[in-house]
Amino acid sequence: MGLRSGVFACLLVAWVAALGSCGAPRHDEIIVGSKNFSEQALLGEMVAQHLEARTHREVTRRFYLAGSYICQQALLAGRIDLYVEYTGTALTAILHDSLQADPTAVYERVRSEYQRRFGLEVLASLGFNNTFAIVVRGEDARRLHLKTISDVAPFARQWRAGFGYEFMERPDGFAGLARTYGLAFKETPRILDLGLLYRALLEKQVDFVAGNSTDGLLAARDLTMLEDDKHYFPPYEAVPVVRGDALGRFPEMRGALLELAGKINDTEMRRMNFEVDGEHRDIADVAREFLRAKGLE
Helix, strand or coil: CCHHHHHHHHHHHHHHHHHHHCCCCCCEEEEEECCCCCCHHHHHHHHHHHHHHHHCCCCECCCCCCHHHHHHHHHHHHCCCEEEEEHHHHHHCCCCCCCCCCHHHHHHHHHHHHHHCCCCEEECCCCCCEEEEEEHHHHHHHHCCEEEHHHHHHHHCCCCCCCCCCHHHCCCCHHHHHHHHHCCCCCCCCEECHHHHHHHHCCCCCCCEEEECCCCCHHCCCEEEEEECCCCCCEEEEEEEEHHHHHHHHHCCCCCCHHHCCCCCCCHHHHHHHHHHHHCHHHHHHHHHHHHHCCCC
């Protein structure tokens, strides 16, 4: 294990230890968690505001809890009651199942296995699919006529890649992508903070990155998202994952969360992400305006 991997493992242990030592969770509040990037905090805030409006209960926010592993452990430990996950991530990173392409099959597998293994309920999709986005500079895409990931293979040996830590480690990440598309880069891919991926790309520190298809900056910068022409990535539909005992303690939660089903499409999510990341608007304000526009205050 390399130094970076060792440090990350230690951080994970510290997070889990912290989650297990915080004392018993309160039972008169709903605790909403999120992972550690803007879209997740925005979804968490949207869920929290809607639950406050519909249940008239206190909602505590525990956002930016690192990645899927930490959020899953927080759920199982009772430190949070729910967060929004993505079906493909749940399938591969949590259940360690093989990749599947059919959205319905993936959702049903995740829903049934989360219930069976963990006692967690996976509710209906919020409506959008946030798949990985393989992104290059627009100028390179135009110059080299790049439209698909397959188109990159002849140039990869002269290029540098940059990815988030999870993408390097997860089963639906870099290793499988490289095998599927025959990608061999100039050097070992750089590990970058998710918030710095596009800056590093635009500043030509790297030439090829894996972002997210709903990233707001994709439409606002000269960036090109390449088509996954070999259909490597599974669907990543956004779904609320909820502790069963929380739904028992707060029976009105289920109906409130189901009101959010199908309410956000890919374009709307991308626009809200840009308002947060590109225009630096307050997450709570963006969430409130969206809920109001959908009649979900």
